[in-house]
Amino acid sequence: MQLTAPADRTAEGPRTTRRTGIHDTDGMAVASFVLGLLGLLVLNVFLGPIAIALAGVALWRGTARRGRALLGLGLGVADLLVLVAFMSADNTMSWSL
Template sequence: MQLTAPATRTPQRTAARDADGMAVASFILGLLGLLVLNVFLGPIAIVLASVALWRGTARRGRAFLGLTLGVADLVVLLAFMHADSTISWSF
């Protein structure tokens, strides 16, 4: 009878999966930020997309979309702040 150690995940595989998750999260938060809480969700989407791209995600398109949507969140916020002269906006 041969005893073997249980299989463990390699650090590279886990890091790649984390980066892919960050890319998807940045896309979802950026998309959601266009409607609500764009002052918070926009910067979070930008940071998550940047970290995912830096870590070499396989979902580069999703990360770039998250980055673009995060920037769009801040642009929308600035446009409505300029139009309403307030720090928030609503429908």
């Protein structure tokens, strides 16, 4: 019975985890918020769905900026609701200020 580790194996120190994925999701949460906010003014047909998708991915991956991602999700939905409201008002696919 061998009580020590074999010579070819090294002792593992404390495990360190890379947090690059968390930073990526934080960036996605902020980007969804900014794009959702910008989409209320211009290009809401494009920016709304992108904001929704980025917020969904950030929430699914477990972002530390959960509130920002939820705001981005809400603003993305609001972009699409504004688009539908203006489409029904003037029967076009876009609107202007």
